[in-house]
Amino acid sequence: MADKPMAQQAAQAVPSGGAVRRASLSVHIMRFRELGLLGFVVLLALLVQWRNPSFLTLENINDLLRNAAILSILALGMMLVIVTRGIDLSIGATLALSGMITALTVSANPGMHPMAALLLGTAIGLACGSLLGWFVARLGILPIIATLGMMNVFRGLTFTISGGKWVSAHQMPDSFTGIATGSILGINTLIFIAIVAYAVFHYFVNHTRTGRQIYAVGSNPEAAVISGIPKERLLWLVYAIMGALSGLCGVLWVAKFASAQGDTAMGYELTVIAACVLGGVSIAGGVGKVSGVLVGSLLIGMLNNALPLLNVSPFWQTAIQGGIILLAVLANVWVKRSVDRNHLLRRRI
Amino acid sequence: MAEFVLELNGITKTFPGVKALDNVHFRLKPGEIHALMGENGAGKSTFIKIITGVYRPDEGDMLVNGRKVELKGPRHAAELGIAAIYQHVTCYPDLTVTENIFMGHERVEKGTRRLLWKEMHEEAQRLLDELGADFHSRMTMGALSVAQQQIVEIAKALSANAKIIIMDEPTAALTVRECEQLYAITERLRAGGASIIFISHRFEDMYRLADNVTVFRDGKYIGTWGVHDISNKDLIVAMVGREVTQLFPKKETQIGDEVLRVEGLGATGYFADINFSVRRGEIVGLTGLVGSGRSEVCQAIFGIGPRDRGKIYVEGREASIRRPADAMALGIGYLPEDRQKQGLILNWEIAGNITLPALRRLARMGWIRRKAEWSVAKMLAEKLGVKATGIFDLVGSLSGGNQQKVVVAKLLTSELKVLILDEPTKGVDVGAKSAIYEIIGELAAQGYGILLVSSEMPEVIGLSDRIVVMREGRITAILDRSEATQETILEAAMDDSTRETGASA
Amino acid sequence: GGNNNSGNTGNSGASGTEGNSSGQAEAKDDTPKKHAIIFKNAGNPYGEKMIEGFREAMAELGHEVIAKAPDQPTAEAQIQIIEELIAQKVDSIAIAANDSDALEPALKKAMDRGIKVLSLDSAVNANSRLVHVNQADPERIGRTLIQAIHEMIGGEGQIAILSATSQATNQNIWIEWMKKELENPVYANIELVKVAYGDDLRDKSVSETEGLLKSYPDLKGIIAPTTVGIAAAGKVLTDKGLKGQVQLTGLGLPSEMAEYIESGVCQWMYLWNPIDVGYLAAYAADALVKGDITGAVGETFKAGRLGEKSIVRDGEDGTQIMLGDPFRFDQSNIAEWKNVY
């Protein structure tokens, strides 16, 4: 029915330059997301600085980063979990369990090398995460149920193992608490570990086959199976990574605060999820960038740091924090919408 | 080299309640394009999934290059050089085009296993250029139209260096121009030494491309012929099991008053200055190249798409349509083009799907009356000849064509005046197609005004009383039945000069 | 339910006399009883020690102990535990409350069923208990803490308070007394700049402390009347090398604070002995069940190794038993206590 000349005509009708322009524009929009959020962070920083000049001092920025380090490391793992359309509510409990076991071990063997403590905590987290991954990937239990269930189990184990006691500062050797106070290459160890984690993740997510396949699984699980991507193994891997990071953060947390409690980091998972969501990780799966997660964690870290600095009533703090997060999220939508609208206006009809 | 690159013998596959394949055979020669045809639900897609290792057959064996293989999974099939473009696009909407093309066989640096992005982007762009694509390899897959996604799927098969390429209804979502492109590509693949299995419900696809044709019916093997050794009529009999006489049964109908008129309809960035009308008993064809904005216009009329200018009149009265329920209350029905995403709830039963738009009427004070609901569903499903055991079968387990019949049935639950049918025969077999044409004709005869969006020229020309042609968001011509030929339509669809004169009805 | 309890004083009077008469009849009854203790939340070493003291006393008396604590420190969870204890028909309930008012209906129900209710450590309101076992006089705590910081900072400068949650009743009472003490002209040169809330969370307490230090660069002292808060502040001061520049005192567990007292970041702080609090509550519970006391002012009973204890007035219409003064922990004695609790 159709004949050749027609096809050629049509091919000519498509402007050859348009395609390239469209591509660059859409690439631009995608970058814009994090930029918008970053702009919001900068604006907020200036505002706080205006109210309290000690905000943008080297010391305070160091404090801010130190306090945001653990959050930002956890947010990385959570990003991968959410990218696969999952969620992990157990990380606070995993963190507490690994922190408690490590603290107990360290207090019993004060000569233990800090590196060994870090490895021990990470291994415990890895074990917890692997178990979860097995539930999710092999048994096909929905992530929200599996992690909710294991949240209770891990928390209960933490209480049981500690016998209701805390491990206090005087029971921890200086070498152990030094993990959080020491520095590597002039950078505080916590911040250094976070930087390394971000570098590794950036590489892993963008430049390795496995990293990209995780996104593929989140973007379209059925297609992933049809094209032979090992979905189960990847899901397992994602929860194992999340667990390992929680375990690592458990050690960092305990070292930082020089105290291990049964209820350490209770409810912290929601803060981590909030950081991811602010950073543009889509709950629908498949979307999430390392840079976005970084900005999201920084924003939350900044709120936690700045509100005590502004002399606002403590009773207003929660409401203000919520309001600012709401504003940041809405501002992002507005920016995106106006970019989309401009994009439409520019289209030739 | 073996005589056949691919040989399947005595394949049987049973799903709970359905014998999808029953002792079927298939042989593919090197460098051959082999058409696989059959009614909806004949088992073609299932057969393909067995070849690609997605399903495992209950019985039968498979030989690749003369050697017997037992597929362990999709990856195994890919290693053997088998690639498939599935009926329902299986892409990763959040990833870039490049990644979609290279997923599963990424280029990595030796040693470090680092992904070679630059190389992959360049290679992807080269493949896309070769296929005549008008988009960039760094774009996000989800931003592409269905046709563009199809091109990516082909590029994917090309990049995998597949020796056996299977295309399951690749032309279903394509317009004429794109079909031509696809034919050219397919021929080039064959010239490059690949063997191709081509599934389609369009006869022209088969005649243009295939050397041989194999027909399945109801999961059974019917026969294999040389394309030129069998007449069109015999082929249809082989497929359907009976004769289908007239393909376009254009009934002479009484054309009455205007039921739908749009004036100056526009949506920033999508379409502008849309003026046309539909009269009682009239079938108005709406056609154009892919992306010309036909679906957007229809969806704006139906109250689901964006619209910022213009007026819509129903039976001469200006209508305010802000959501589909408004349109339906005014007697406008819309059959969406993507039945899987927009038309159906796949894990619901046939009955629930059919009655969803009409639930309010089938309920008393919000209380659903099941008896009434089921009798309506049964009546409509039977009227349209849905192939299933009962109205409580899950829609997701039906074949594509039967799913489409369920979508059509959904429209008929309401008291409508205007039907907007967006690609109603996409992926539908000849038998069902003629049934749908017959239904369209009957509906027109009953006094419905019908707006028929289609990319298939013969369908538009064969059925329409008038034809509206769109190009890049504007109407470029409104042709009468008498003046409409393929040439005039295509000229309007592609000519730049008509753009200022935007005709009105 | 709450509907058959009329006026506050009327109720406590009524149940008082009731308990008295039945108490005399049962005075010789030495059969083992079931006594329950509820702490704020599980996994809290302070609470564990209190329970330990309770158990110790009950072992001396030969009674059975049911010790419970919810997984989270909420009143809702404690209400459920009270229901469970009512169902088990225990003879007494001693509770360290997560909320002074919110347990009233539940505890009244328990008292209606003949269960003797007393609170310890963290009180419930006077309507929902017979007597409260007070670890230390809130007035003494508040005043002592101000006197301590006054001495540490040399009588002048800015100070701040780092509390737990803004809801914690005992914290708020102590803070009230601190403010009252500050009204004394002796402290004219001391300025209380802020009350911050660390919510008993490590991370929040740390940020709040850091915020205090930055917002008030001239800050001389921090009072943190809560273990998590004082330990977090100690950690921050240690890490920032502010020992000697910013003084720290408050209430905290010796084990948590040993590190900072030994290093001198915190010169001294206060606490009572939680074991003794539990121990005293056990004897009070036993006396209530036996009918030796009813919870009225002026009654006395023997509390094992703690000797004779008497019931005194608490506010308008409540009564309490005092354990004693808060105990001062400093470098001289911290080593012997840090492994005890």
Next chain:
Amino acid sequence: MMEPRVLSDRKAFDAKRFFLQWEWMLLLLLVAVNVMNAQISPYYLDFANLRDATMAFLDKAFIVLPMVLVIILADIDISVASTVALSSVVMADLYNRGVPMELAIVICLLTGTLCGLLNGWLIVRYRELSAVIVTLITMIVYRGIAYVILEDQAAGHFPEWFGFLGWGYVAGVPFILIVFVIFAVLFGLLLHKTTFGRHVYAIGNNPTASRFSGVPVDRVRMIVFTLTGFMAAVTALFLTSRMGSTRPNIANMYELEVIAMAVLGGISTAGGKGRMIGAILAVFLIGLLRYGLGLINVNAQTQLIIIGSLLIAAVAVSNLRRNKA
């Protein structure tokens, strides 16, 4: 036309599928829990105790009912606990400022409804944001407003009759149980028998197709979130009555418990699946299990481990059974 085909309109009774339903598993577990409780605690089978047991856990069960609808919509609402707190605090504060209790109760219900409406409006208006994001944020905001209103105070001293809601009996049956049963029946009917319920399922399965079928998707979502806010306020009433007073940190972490109950009840977070009866069974299963463990004085940490393991084991077993079938 096509050859005429006759389609069956009779639902074949598929015994295997019928007995594989999740609700049987829950029922089985519920019976097992009751038998076990009766075995190990002499106090369990006491009528008064069993009756009172329901009072202890039913308060949050009110939110489970609309949460079922929310989850079937493939959404989630994590702001419910904060809504409870805000409604409760508003009511108590108004009452303490001299507003009559009856009016304060009405305003409490209104506050919850408004919170839900705001959630719904944000979710519908900003379709780019998912319900998780919106309610995660309003969770913080609502709780924050509660703190602004009451600061460090507790508010209470309600009239005597208000205590009846949480502690009273009607003909020997706890009032809260009666109200719960009424709401449960209403929600069950709404979900399973009405067009509205069918629309909820449709949207949960495929929102696009629902939109194209004329289902008022936005309106349904708004209504469901508003209902959730309303039921959170109902919970606020009963919970406040049980506590006799309120503070801004009331109902802390209820959201996870409520979601856990719905999910254990077979409501898939992927949307479109699950039945009301399952969620109700799950409420009683978890509630009675906790109560039974409490009666034999199992400590809190062991309770956590048992309930967590049960959640996973139950779902794992059902998954394995389904995969085999």
